[in-house]
Amino acid sequence: MRRYDPADEERIRSRSLVREWTRSGLLAAAQMAHLEADLRVDLRRTNLFLRLVLFLFALLIVAASVLLIITLSGMKDDENIAMLTAIASLACLGLAEYLTARFRLYRFGVEEGFAVAAVALLTVSAVFMASRVRIGRPGESQVLAGLIVAAPCAFAIYRRFGYIYAALAAIVCAALIPFHTSLSPEMQRAAAAGILVLVFATARAKHLLHGDEFPGDEYGMIQAAAWAGLYFNLNLQISFGRIGGWFYWSTYALIWLLPIIGLLMALRDRDRLLLDVNLAMALVTIATNKSYLDLPRQPWDPILFGVFLMAAAIMIRRWLSKGPEGQRCGFTPLSLLTAERRALAVVSAASAIVQPGIPAASSAPTKPELGGGRSGGGGASGSF
Amino acid sequence: MTILGRLDRWKTAGAITELQYNTIAPLVRKDRFSVFIELNALLYLGVLSFVGGLAWVAQSYFATLGDAVILSALTLVLGVSFYYCFSKAPPYSSGEVESPNLAFDYVLYLGCLVFGIELGYLETRFHLLEDYWDFYLLFSSVLFFVLAYRFDNRFVLSLGLSSLAGWFGLRISRIGFIYGDSLRPYAIAYGFLVAGAGAWFHTRSIKRHFTETYFHLAASVLFISLVSGVIDGRRTELYLLGLLGLAAVSIIEGVRFRRFAFVVYGTIYSYIGISAEVLNDLREFTPVLMYFVISGSLVVLAMVLLARRFGREE
Numbered sequence: 001m002r003r004y005d006p007a008d009e010e011r012i013r014s015r016s017l018v019r020e021w022t023r024s025g026l027l028a029a030a031q032m033a034h035l036e037a038d039l040r041v042d043l044r045r046t047n048l049f050l051r052l053v054l055f056l057f058a059l060l061i062v063a064a065s066v067l068l069i070i071t072l073s074g075m076k077d078d079e080n081i082a083m084l085t086a087i088a089s090l091a092c093l094g095l096a097e098y099l100t101a102r103f104r105l106y107r108f109g110v111e112e113g114f115a116v117a118a119v120a121l122l123t124v125s126a127v128f129m130a131s132r133v134r135i136g137r138p139g140e141s142q143v144l145a146g147l148i149v150a151a152p153c154a155f156a157i158y159r160r161f162g163y164i165y166a167a168l169a170a171i172v173c174a175a176l177i178p179f180h181t182s183l184s185p186e187m188q189r190a191a192a193a194g195i196l197v198l199v200f201a202t203a204r205a206k207h208l209l210h211g212d213e214f215p216g217d218e219y220g221m222i223q224a225a226a227w228a229g230l231y232f233n234l235n236l237q238i239s240f241g242r243i244g245g246w247f248y249w250s251t252y253a254l255i256w257l258l259p260i261i262g263l264l265m266a267l268r269d270r271d272r273l274l275l276d277v278n279l280a281m282a283l284v285t286i287a288t289n290k291s292y293l294d295l296p297r298q299p300w301d302p303i304l305f306g307v308f309l310m311a312a313a314i315m316i317r318r319w320l321s322k323g324p325e326g327q328r329c330g331f332t333p334l335s336l337l338t339a340e341r342r343a344l345a346v347v348s349a350a351s352a353i354v355q356p357g358i359p360a361a362s363s364a365p366t367k368p369e370l371g372g373g374r375s376g377g378g379g380a381s382g383s384f
Numbered sequence: 385m386t387i388l389g390r391l392d393r394w395k396t397a398g399a400i401t402e403l404q405y406n407t408i409a410p411l412v413r414k415d416r417f418s419v420f421i422e423l424n425a426l427l428y429l430g431v432l433s434f435v436g437g438l439a440w441v442a443q444s445y446f447a448t449l450g451d452a453v454i455l456s457a458l459t460l461v462l463g464v465s466f467y468y469c470f471s472k473a474p475p476y477s478s479g480e481v482e483s484p485n486l487a488f489d490y491v492l493y494l495g496c497l498v499f500g501i502e503l504g505y506l507e508t509r510f511h512l513l514e515d516y517w518d519f520y521l522l523f524s525s526v527l528f529f530v531l532a533y534r535f536d537n538r539f540v541l542s543l544g545l546s547s548l549a550g551w552f553g554l555r556i557s558r559i560g561f562i563y564g565d566s567l568r569p570y571a572i573a574y575g576f577l578v579a580g581a582g583a584w585f586h587t588r589s590i591k592r593h594f595t596e597t598y599f600h601l602a603a604s605v606l607f608i609s610l611v612s613g614v615i616d617g618r619r620t621e622l623y624l625l626g627l628l629g630l631a632a633v634s635i636i637e638g639v640r641f642r643r644f645a646f647v648v649y650g651t652i653y654s655y656i657g658i659s660a661e662v663l664n665d666l667r668e669f670t671p672v673l674m675y676f677v678i679s680g681s682l683v684v685l686a687m688v689l690l691a692r693r694f695g696r697e698e
Contacts, residue, residue: 046691049644050691054684060680061677064674064676299437299445301437310430313427333419336420349596349600
């Protein structure tokens with residue numbers, strides 16, 4: 001089913017690890033060249049930035065071409081448009097296949113754009129096909145048809161080309177299906193949770209089977225995404241659920257339980273992605289706790305939350321550092337690879353955009369109320 | 385073959401040493417697992433939450449607690465933060481300096497944010513500078529730059545750059561795509577100033593690891609300003625010329641220094657600018673779509689050639 005040879009996928013992942021070890025000073029540059037010769041693959045690749053541009057422009061070309069045909073032919077009937085988009089979808093899939101086969105493209109952007117466009121066009125086709133069916137609210141049947149088609153198609157694209165974002169899109173579409181049915185709100189959430197649990201369990205089983213190496217790394221990402229989706233679905237404060245009674249309190253219990261269970265699994269398996277997802281879930285649970293209990297928010301809440309986070313980080317670091325060789329059970333607070341420092345550098349550079357909403361000076365002519373003020377100055381420009 | 389299998393083979397073949405194998409293999413097996421990123425994330429979020437809370441308390445309780453209490457508390461946090469940083473900091477170096485501990489960078493960042501709150505509070509309550517309140521931003525940015533360079537702190541550098549942007553009349557944190565005519569020249573001046581400062585420090589080998597932060601910010605501000613000028617400005621041709629010139633520099637230098645994010649900036653923004661100019665006179669839908677098909681294909685072709693020639697690194 002997979003378009004690429006698994007041996008090539010393994011070599012590509014090994015190659016990026018070798019590069020990371022070299023950047024981190026664990027290997028010499030000459031050694032890297034020697035090892036890379038052992039990991040050579042017959043695939044054309046490019047860097048992330050050019051890939052992104054190629055992906056976006058491939059999508060633009062497809063969208064403009066399909067619209068152009070519709071405009072030039074004066075097509076107005078839903079069935080004809082559905083037929084045309086279905087044919088265009090097949091053409092896009094064919095192009096993606098051709099580009100990967102003929103030019104040996106791998107995560108090059110263009111072929112990805114065509115593959116993703118194939119899914120999008122088939123979804124549009126399903127939406128137009130369903131336009132004559134009237135179930136529930138206006139447009140509901142069309143959205144439902146779109147999701148029912150998009151979920152398996154996106155998953156098929158993932159299986160064929162290995163685009164992990166296609167698998168994630170498939171999970172989102174599948175989980176959204178119950179919300180466009182006539183089920184009660186509680187049942188919609190429960191059904192979505194059931195789908196996500198199923199995805200999580202399947203991906204986890206395969207991840208445990210394969211470990212972190214291909215294709216285990218992909219299953220690890222799907223597992224983490226399904227777990228995060230499950231939490232988002234169940235936390236009624238962040239997913240805008242208007243449900244009361246026993247279901248509400250069940251979700252309250254679950255939003256505390258899920259991060260705890262997830263953290264235990266992540267720490268046992270040393271699974272970074274699952275660890276980060278569950279840390280984020282735990283923080284969201286604490287942040288939404290008062291809203292869940294319908295308690296008033298106090299101005300000092302963020303101070304306590306901030307102190308808690310800082311104290312937790314410092315205590316964990318100290319506890320780990322005091323272990324033998326500066327680590328405990330293999331966990332260390334030290335940076336082991338340069339990738340970690342690079343990620344931190346990106347966050348710190350981007351922090352110019354994410355600054356706390358500090359109130360600013362009332363004499364400032366632009367901001368009379370709390371929240372924002374001009375950027376920078378630690379927010380010294382807003383109003384109290 | 386698994387990566388551990390490959391490591392074994394490379395060790396046997398003598399491609400890597402025993403020591404290298406013993407260092408790398410535990411990382412692959414996860415016998416050593418770093419939580420460095422997670423601890424940093426907790427500290428960063430903790431600082432942001434704490435400072436946001438301080439500001440909220442000051443806003444909500446200044447009438448109840450009184451200015452003296454609020455200012456004393458803020459000054460205490462500020463003083464302790466800066467005392468900690470100055471007492472623990474390693475000596476200044478123009479190169480990259482390792483922080484003495486995990487919390488150090490965040491303590492300095494906390495101090496700088498609290499300094500911002502305190503200035504804001506002072507001006508709100510006592511109107512010290514009144515119409516010239518924006519000079520707080522200039523003063524803050526100068527202080528933040530000094531501290532960023534002294535303590536080698538990218539968070540504080542970003543704070544300094546955004547404070548300077550604030551003084552120039554920009555709002556990086558609420559950036560809109562369209563700058564008004566009155567703001568655009570300031571945005572362009574700010575962009576050139578930041579790019580010039582980054583280049584100046586780089587040529588003098590002062591904290592070269594900061595250079596990309598300067599250039600990314602400068603490129604974003606300049607491109608957005610020029611594109612907004614092309615879309616709704618009065619001197620469209622001038623802005624378009626500037627945009628194309630900047631895009632050319634960004635793409636050429638991005639390729640030269642293997643910084644392909646700048647190639648993306650140059651490509652996307654110049655495409656938006658040219659498209660805005662070309663489509664401005666088109667009233668029919670069909671030629672618009674034809675334009676996108678043809679121009680999009682040309683961009684893809686150019687990018688494929690560029691990727692094959694220069695951008696092979698993953």
